Amino acid sequence: MEKIVIGIIGAGYIGREHARSLRLVRPMFGDKLVIAAIADKNLEAAENAARDFEIGRFTDDINSVIDDPNINVIFSCLPTKFHIDVIKRAADLGKAIFFEKPFAVSMQQAQAVSDILEGSGVPNQVGFVLRYAPTYHALKKLLAERSRESALRTIVLRDDQMFPIKGISHFTDWRSKVDLAGAGVLIEHGIHDLDLFEWLFGKVKRVSARSNNFAGYEGIEDYMEVRLEFASGVTGNMVHIWHDIPAHQSIRHFEIFFNKALITLDTYDMHHITVRDAVSEAKLERPDLYQMVVNEPLFKDLSNREDMLFVSDYYAIQDYWFVRNLLEGNALSPTVKDGLRAFTVGNACYESAKQDGAWVEIS
Numbered sequence: 001m002e003k004i005v006i007g008i009i010g011a012g013y014i015g016r017e018h019a020r021s022l023r024l025v026r027p028m029f030g031d032k033l034v035i036a037a038i039a040d041k042n043l044e045a046a047e048n049a050a051r052d053f054e055i056g057r058f059t060d061d062i063n064s065v066i067d068d069p070n071i072n073v074i075f076s077c078l079p080t081k082f083h084i085d086v087i088k089r090a091a092d093l094g095k096a097i098f099f100e101k102p103f104a105v106s107m108q109q110a111q112a113v114s115d116i117l118e119g120s121g122v123p124n125q126v127g128f129v130l131r132y133a134p135t136y137h138a139l140k141k142l143l144a145e146r147s148r149e150s151a152l153r154t155i156v157l158r159d160d161q162m163f164p165i166k167g168i169s170h171f172t173d174w175r176s177k178v179d180l181a182g183a184g185v186l187i188e189h190g191i192h193d194l195d196l197f198e199w200l201f202g203k204v205k206r207v208s209a210r211s212n213n214f215a216g217y218e219g220i221e222d223y224m225e226v227r228l229e230f231a232s233g234v235t236g237n238m239v240h241i242w243h244d245i246p247a248h249q250s251i252r253h254f255e256i257f258f259n260k261a262l263i264t265l266d267t268y269d270m271h272h273i274t275v276r277d278a279v280s281e282a283k284l285e286r287p288d289l290y291q292m293v294v295n296e297p298l299f300k301d302l303s304n305r306e307d308m309l310f311v312s313d314y315y316a317i318q319d320y321w322f323v324r325n326l327l328e329g330n331a332l333s334p335t336v337k338d339g340l341r342a343f344t345v346g347n348a349c350y351e352s353a354k355q356d357g358a359w360v361e362i363s
């Protein structure tokens, strides 16, 4: 594409996050990147975002933005149930689409979204933003190094987050409604981890899961434990928790056991990785983590951007690459294929939880 003219649909938490990120990277693309409009049924939210992030037009009519012939790229940032409507309308008009995870409220709807996007052939990218986080690229490098010396045995992840039922940054309660959200912590938040696990460790073969619903919102689990078996024979355990402990930050805590080494990763405050083996313990923090990845293709052109790379602003890094790849005609990543795959693994977890933890195979 020669010029990108973006319309953002949704001015809530993630719509604003994209507006912020795109404004940050805009000077890097000169007049080839325009953030033309933002739409939300809440006109005030659209107006505030337009003012805060210098967006030309705001409206409460989302279709007027999708249909605008000057706009050729759409960001879908509405509550989960509505992505399909935005994606269908934009795909029918041949527009490139960035859409947020989990992008559907059911397996059937996820398949329908995939059919629309694959059928139309429009460039598309799903918001698995952790794939753009320098920390996880450093982890991937460490995993490859350690794997050459010692066999990977098992992975443990605890992912906890403040219950976002009241919204992440402002009051919105759609995450408490099963028809709008699809389900609870696993699909809404843990889907990032389902994608990350396969990106880091390879294909999952089968899962066994149990869920619980302490807060009592119908169909919205706030606890999910998953046992995973990878095609490689490696095993894993994930626990996803939505809690109500404001004094505790939301963190991901990984423990990755090799025969003769342990890698731990915490996303508390700054990201930390520790590597222990028989003879040593290495604690990697900023700037060590970033030095490990700064020459990789994804990051090397951003090596002077302390505000993006060194503070690990992975939303901005993600949006930078979305824009750059579109302009240069490169393939986008991750796409709806990856989104559908993570959704499929998640769906197997829900199937298993319904059967009290029975193993469910994933083809």
Ligand SMILES: NC(=O)c1ccc[n+]([C@@H]2O[C@H](COP(=O)([O-])OP(=O)(O)OC[C@H]3O[C@@H](n4cnc5c(N)ncnc54)[C@H](O)[C@@H]3O)[C@@H](O)[C@H]2O)c1
Pocket (backbone or CB within 6 Å): 010, 011, 012, 013, 014, 015, 039, 040, 041, 042, 045, 062, 077, 078, 079, 080, 082, 100, 101, 102, 103, 127, 128, 129, 167, 168, 172, 173, 174, 188
């Ligand atoms: N990638 C990530 O890290 C990440 C983080 C947060 C949310 N998300 C995803 O982004 C999506 C939105 O989440 P959010 O946190 O921004 O929610 P939010 O509640 O903060 O924002 C949603 C916005 O959509 C508007 N809206 C709702 N229904 C609408 C409709 N029918 N027409 C027009 N506008 C409508 C609301 O007024 C609100 O401003 C969800 O799918 C969520 O899972 C992704």
